[in-house]
Amino acid sequence: MASYINYRISQIHLTSNIRQTIVAMLGVIFGISMYVFMTGFMTGVNNAQNDLAFSSLAHVRVYNDRPADNTNIVSKVFPSTVVNLRHPKIIKYTDGIKNSNVILDALKSQKDITGVTTQVNINVFFKNAGNKINGSVSGVDVVNENKVFNTSKYITEGNWNELKQRSDGIFVSVDLANNLSLKVSDNLNIFTSDGISKNYKVIGLFKTDVASIDKSKAYININAARQLIGANQSYVSDIQINIKDYNKTKNIINQITSIIPYKTESWQMANQQLAAGSSLRDIIAIAVSLVILLVAGFGIYNIMNMTINQKIREIAILKAMGFSGPDVTQIFLTQAIVIGIIGGFIGLGFGYLTANLVNKIPFELAGMSTLPMAYTLKDYILAFMFGLVTTFIAGYIPARKASKIDPVTILRG
Amino acid sequence: MQNKIILKADNIVKYFYQPDKFQVLKGVGFEVKRGEFVALVGKSGSGKSTLLYVLSTLDTDYEGDLTFNDTLLSNKKQNELAAFRNEHIGFVFQFHYLLPEFSALENVMIPALKLNKKSKEEIEASAFDNLKLLGLGDQALKKANKLSGGQQQRVAIARALINKPSIIMGDEPTGNLDSKNSQVVFDIFREISKERGQTIITVTHDDDFANNCDRIIEMMDGKIQNK
Numbered sequence: 001m002a003s004y005i006n007y008r009i010s011q012i013h014l015t016s017n018i019r020q021t022i023v024a025m026l027g028v029i030f031g032i033s034m035y036v037f038m039t040g041f042m043t044g045v046n047n048a049q050n051d052l053a054f055s056s057l058a059h060v061r062v063y064n065d066r067p068a069d070n071t072n073i074v075s076k077v078f079p080s081t082v083v084n085l086r087h088p089k090i091i092k093y094t095d096g097i098k099n100s101n102v103i104l105d106a107l108k109s110q111k112d113i114t115g116v117t118t119q120v121n122i123n124v125f126f127k128n129a130g131n132k133i134n135g136s137v138s139g140v141d142v143v144n145e146n147k148v149f150n151t152s153k154y155i156t157e158g159n160w161n162e163l164k165q166r167s168d169g170i171f172v173s174v175d176l177a178n179n180l181s182l183k184v185s186d187n188l189n190i191f192t193s194d195g196i197s198k199n200y201k202v203i204g205l206f207k208t209d210v211a212s213i214d215k216s217k218a219y220i221n222i223n224a225a226r227q228l229i230g231a232n233q234s235y236v237s238d239i240q241i242n243i244k245d246y247n248k249t250k251n252i253i254n255q256i257t258s259i260i261p262y263k264t265e266s267w268q269m270a271n272q273q274l275a276a277g278s279s280l281r282d283i284i285a286i287a288v289s290l291v292i293l294l295v296a297g298f299g300i301y302n303i304m305n306m307t308i309n310q311k312i313r314e315i316a317i318l319k320a321m322g323f324s325g326p327d328v329t330q331i332f333l334t335q336a337i338v339i340g341i342i343g344g345f346i347g348l349g350f351g352y353l354t355a356n357l358v359n360k361i362p363f364e365l366a367g368m369s370t371l372p373m374a375y376t377l378k379d380y381i382l383a384f385m386f387g388l389v390t391t392f393i394a395g396y397i398p399a400r401k402a403s404k405i406d407p408v409t410i411l412r413g
Numbered sequence: 414m415q416n417k418i419i420l421k422a423d424n425i426v427k428y429f430y431q432p433d434k435f436q437v438l439k440g441v442g443f444e445v446k447r448g449e450f451v452a453l454v455g456k457s458g459s460g461k462s463t464l465l466y467v468l469s470t471l472d473t474d475y476e477g478d479l480t481f482n483d484t485l486l487s488n489k490k491q492n493e494l495a496a497f498r499n500e501h502i503g504f505v506f507q508f509h510y511l512l513p514e515f516s517a518l519e520n521v522m523i524p525a526l527k528l529n530k531k532s533k534e535e536i537e538a539s540a541f542d543n544l545k546l547l548g549l550g551d552q553a554l555k556k557a558n559k560l561s562g563g564q565q566q567r568v569a570i571a572r573a574l575i576n577k578p579s580i581i582m583g584d585e586p587t588g589n590l591d592s593k594n595s596q597v598v599f600d601i602f603r604e605i606s607k608e609r610g611q612t613i614i615t616v617t618h619d620d621d622f623a624n625n626c627d628r629i630i631e632m633m634d635g636k637i638q639n640k
Contacts, residue, residue: 004533005526008519009512016514317510320471321524321572322499324492408472411506411584412462 006327009318010334013307024303025343028387031296032347033354035289035383040355042285043379044372046278050246052366053274055208056217057267058117058148058240059249060256062103064096065263096120096237097262103239106259112243112252117144118236120225125191126172126218128180135176135216137190139225148242151206151219157184158204163221170200171219174207179215188218190228198228209367289383293390300394304336308402315402316410325403332402336395337388344387348380419579419612420445425467425477427460437463438475439635447579448610450602452623455632462584464632465616469502469582470494482579499527503573503581505615507588509565511557511572517544517564518553521571528576536575543571547601563594570601574611581605583615587622595619 014021071088074081097103100118107116120139125132142164146152152160156174163169170188172180182188184202191197200220208214220228226235243252249266257264268275308315315328323331352375359373427438437460445451455461466472468479470486473494479486481501486494503524511520521540525531531539544553547567552560557568566586573581581602587595599622606613606627617623631638 004529005523008526009523012512012514313508313510314512317504317506317512318523319495320469320498320504322495322497322527324495326492327495327527408466411471411510412466 003327003330006323006330007334009331010338013311013331014335014338017307020303020307021339024300024339025346027296027299028340028343028391029347029350031289031293031390032344032383032387033351034292035386036348036351036380037354037358038285038289038292039379039383040351040374040376041358041371042281043374043376044359046281047374048366048368048372049274049278052209053267053271054246055149055154056210056213057271059243059246059267060241060252061265061267061270062097062239062241062256062260062262063237063265064092064094066090066092096231096235097239098232098235100234100236100239103260103262107239107241107256110252110255112245112248113241114244115144115148115242117141117148117240118222119145119238119240120222120229120231120235121237122192122225122229124193126176126180127189127191127197128182128186131180133176133179133216135218137170137218137220137225137228139220139222139228141222145219148240154206154208156205156207160204162203163219166201166203167221167224167227168199168201169203169220171204171206172202173214173217174205175211175214176216176218177202177205190218192228194229196228196230200224290386293386296387297390297394300336300339300391301398304332304395304398305401307335308332308398312405312410315405316407319405319407320411328403328405329396329399332399333392333395336391336399340388340391340395343391344384347387348384351380351383417447418444419447419482420468420614421478421480422464422468423478423480425464425475425479427463427467427472427475437635438467440477441632441635441637442477443630443637445580445612445614447612448606450606450613450627451615452626452629453614453616453632454618454620454623454629455638459632460635461616461632465582465584465614468614469504470498499524500576501579503576503578505566505570505573505581505583505586507585509557509562509569511565511568513558514556516554516556517549517560517568517571520557520568521575524572525575540571540575543574544568547571563590563597566590566594566598567601570598574605577609578611580612580614583613583617585616585618587617587619595622599625 067090069090071090072083072085074083104116107113118141122137122139123134124137125134142161146160158171163171172182172188180188182202184204186202188200188202189197190200226233243249246267249268253264253266318328355373355375358371361371362369363371421444423442425438425441426436429435429437441464453461453465463472467475473491477487486497489497512523518537518540521543522536525536525540526533541550541553544550547570549564549567549571552564557565560568587598590598602613605611623629
């Protein structure tokens with residue numbers, strides 16, 4: 001109640017020159033709506049990019065890496081010694097993961113893991129009549145593969161689950177099928193690097209929109225793959241793991257490296273350009289939005305300064321009548337904050353509308369139909385907070401100046 | 414009671430530093446009794462306005478002692494002085510300095526709302542009484558910038574009176590008014606000091622106005638000429 005009169009004066013100032021108030025508000029509205037739209041758009045782009053990437057990439061991959069280079073033992077003990085070592089070879093004694101069941105059991109106890117699937121990946125030649133194309137065949141655990149990669153979403157012909165029963169069935173990517181002149185129910189010959197050749201029947205086609213995969217990949221049942229290379233029933237070449245939040249791969253890797261004797265690799269390590277791209281887009285979005293907010297802040301600062309210059313006599317008389325410096329600060333800061341709050345809410349609504357509109361613009365590339373957009377509550381709250389902080393600072397500086405006005409110099413003229 | 418000293422200035426010295434160092438007040442000292450109607454006169458540059466602003470506590474950049482009702486004001490902080498002015502001093506300036514977007518009534522209410530000792534309804538009632546006293550009862554709800562110059566000055570006086578201050582300070586309150594309106598303002602001041610025992614200290618150039626006051630303090634070159 002003590003400051004009822006201060007609020008009343010703020011209210012009169014805001015409503016008496018409504019045009020000026022609206023102009024100040026427009027700055028905030030524009031700033032916040034752009035912030036909301038930009039971050040939504042960038043998050044949308046990142047999500048679309050990640051969806052595309054995670055169609056063939058798990059969050060964490062476990063595999064048997066080449067052993068470390070220990071050929072030059074002398075230099076480890078005597079680092080300054082000159083050693084002449086010719087044609088050293090690193091020999092891999094084990095290939096793939098032979099005891100996968102033990103590892104799968106260990107992974108089951110981790111609570112952040114949402115999906116695990118095993119694969120036997122083999123580099124092969126696809127042969128059909130005279131055509132020969134090299135690529136890779138993935139022997140997959142049909143049900144879990146679908147859980148981790150959502151593979152059935154990319155099937156254009158055939159039924160993914162059929163692969164469970166068909167040890168002679170193969171799913172071929174569309175471009176590969178095209179290049180080999182293959183259709184569903186045609187035969188396809190596979191030739192491994194060990195010289196083994198085997199025929200499969202095409203039972204379906206798939207298309208991921210990642211060109212390199214669409215040109216060279218095929219799926220068979222994991223047991224058929226083991227048979228093809230003559231491996232035992234628990235042999236796998238890769239274990240692919242999905243977790244709750246794909247940004248938090250570091251934690252999970254720290255947890256599982258101690259219990260798994262194989263190489264664990266996050267998607268960020270395997271594809272640094274993806275991780276870098278998404279971080280860079282985030283930075284651009286934030287930079288652009290902050291610049292817009294800054295400009296809006298300058299708008300408010302200017303208008304507040306103008307108001308204070310117009311009302312300098314009023315401020316002087318208020319001070320003469322017993323209003324203290326903090327009272328004057330409160331009067332003008334209240335105006336800035338009201339502009340910030342109202343402008344902020346309108347800006348959020350306006351930003352949402354803009355985002356919605358842009359989300360409807362057709363964009364038919366890489367499996368998308370419209371421009372991507374994300375609507376994250378956190379970003380909206382953040383935009384509002386940033387807007388409020390900007391108006392607070394932009395209002396506080398002139399308000400403080402107003403509070404320091406010396407009434408004597410003004411009233412004496 | 415009439416003889417009680419309400420305001421005492423003792424050896425007030427003040428310098429101006431712009432454009433050059435210049436001594437405006439050269440040791441001014443006097444006392445004002447309760448209910449006195451005092452005119453501060455003198456040529457321009459004599460320091461009378463400067464003295465008024467020192468007395469009103471708006472100007473704190475001076476040497477010497479200023480005492481109100483046995484309370485020393487000279488060493489108080491700005492915000493304490495603001496609260497003091499709110500309760501004890503009413504201002505009437507040459508220009509009305511009303512808040513143009515507020516109604517006449519609200520303008521009068523502002524200092525009382527700031528003081529916050531009565532309910533809004535009580536304040537509104539007494540503000541309306543004050544306006545009626547000054548013959549502005551029918552103008553109460555008009556916006557301040559819609560009133561004539563004389564009316565605006567009377568609203569400013571009503572505003573100065575709302576908290577029943579002990580002292581009313583005027584800086585040429587009639588300087589911008591025609592003779593008829595000047596007379597009205599003088600009569601109001603006369604009545605306030607006589608009937609209510611409120612002290613009035615006002616700077617004026619108007620000789621008629623000054624001659625009708627209880628006491629004239631004439632300033633010359635930063636000193637008081639006669640008492």
